[in-house]
Amino acid sequence: MTDQPAITVDGHAIPLLGFGTWMLEPDDARRMVAEALRIGYRHIDTAWLYRNEAAVGDGIRDAVQAGHVRREDVWLTTKVWVDHFQRDALLRQTRESVANLGFTPDLLLLHWPKAEPSFEETLGALNEAQAEGLTRAIGVSNFPSAEFRQAQALSPARLITNQVEYHPYLKLSKLKAAARELGSSITAWSPLAQGKIADEETLIQIGRIHGKTPGQVTLRWLIQQDVVAIPRTAKVSRAEENFDIFDFILTPEEMDRIHALATPDGRIGDWIDPAFQWDQEWG
Ligand SMILES: NC(=O)c1ccc[n+]([C@@H]2O[C@H](COP(=O)([O-])OP(=O)(O)OC[C@H]3O[C@@H](n4cnc5c(N)ncnc54)[C@H](OP(=O)(O)O)[C@@H]3O)[C@@H](O)[C@H]2O)c1
Structure with missing residues (x-):
């Protein structure tokens, strides 16, 4: 699918560097997705909740028309919002997402874990969506370890990723x-x-050694752990900067220095259902 570094899960090659679109208004989403694909990104992340799926689809079509990429070379992820976790609602939203995008996504994620309806119902519906051809693969987002294991135990198809907050200030x-x-x-x-x-x-210090910015060092640290990273920007120059991470390698000591930046209160976005708890990583 792509000659970029990828992690292969259950036969799916997911490019390790993607482009995030949360908070991008439709005009910016369309423009930046097309620019990202021109620059060389081959992985785009959106969600029904972002209200920009149609613009993301248009951005991909713009890049295809300009000859920068073929649709089959782009890994496209979208997500099911938590208000649509009942079976019929999940299938309805997924059809809406496919219509918005104008493409079948490669990956469909449950956006956040939710206690009701049951995991049985939601995972069953997610598997149905895949079996119906509404997505190529399925996965979850923001699932702590225990719920990730439960979800996989209930899912005949492999959950090929768990998309969660992760950066140098968090331990995972x-x-x-x-x-x-x-x-x-x-x-x-x-x-x-x-x-x-x-x-x-x-x-900044590690970046100086390699001639790279803090952003580039951070993204390199993630992909060197085989973690997929999906940075977002509304600026073309930043999209170029964030893509320029394939020509240097962090040493094991540099990797450890970055891991050491993690703190117990490093989490930025916590919207977890009170029925669940993040993994206890400290003490
Ligand atoms: N599954 C979920 O629940 C969930 C939750 C949050 C996000 N996401 C996904 O993850 C993607 C990325 O997360 P995010 O958007 O929260 O944050 P992010 O990618 O960590 O940071 C984006 C911010 O950093 C700035 N930035 C971009 N490149 C930079 C660089 N090289 N140096 C310094 N600053 C830089 C951007 O500003 P400029 O625009 O000014 O460049 C923007 O304000 C989202 O877009 C979305 O696709 C998923």
């Missing part, structure tokens, strides 16, 4: 181990900690 040992055990993968959202990495002295 337990979830990475769970993903390995389950034969799945981790995708990092807010991989740049929403821009906070830019002023981080450790990342």
Whole structure:
């Protein structure tokens, strides 16, 4: 599908670097998706909730028409919002997402875990969506380890990724181990900690050694762990910067220095259902 570094899960090659579109208004989403594909990105992340699926689809079509890419070379992910987790609603939203995008997504994720309806119902419906050809693969997002394991136990099809917040300020040992055990993968959202990495002295220092920015060092740190990273930007120059991470390698010592930036309160976006708890990584 692509000659870029990818992680292969259950026969699907997911490009390790993707482009995120949360908060991008439709005009920016269309423009930036087309630019990202021109630059060389081959993985685009959206969600029904972002209200930009149609613009993302248009951006992909613009890039195809301009001859920058073929549809089959782009990995496209979208997500089912939590209000649509009952069987019929899930299938309805998925058809709507396919219509919005104008493409069958490669990957459909449950956006956040939810206690009601039951995991049985939601995972059953997600599998139905895949069996109906509404998506090529399925997965989850924001599932702690215990719920990730439960979801996989209820899903005949492999859940090929768990998309969660991950950046240098968070520790994710337990979830990475769970993903390995389950034969799945981790995708990092807010991989740049929403821009906070830019002023981080450790990342600036490591960047100086390699002639790279803190953002590039951070994205390299993620993909060197075989974690998929989906940075977002509304600026073409930043999209170019974030893509320029395939010509240097962080040493094991540099990787460890970045891991050491994690703190117990490093989480930025916490909208987890109170029925669930994040993995306890500290103490
Ligand atoms: N599954 C989920 O629940 C979930 C939740 C959140 C996000 N996501 C996905 O993950 C994607 C990425 O996460 P995110 O958008 O929260 O945050 P992010 O990618 O960590 O950070 C984006 C912010 O960082 C800035 N930025 C971009 N490149 C930079 C660089 N090289 N140096 C410094 N700053 C930089 C951007 O500003 P400019 O635009 O000004 O460049 C933007 O404000 C989302 O777009 C979405 O697709 C998923």
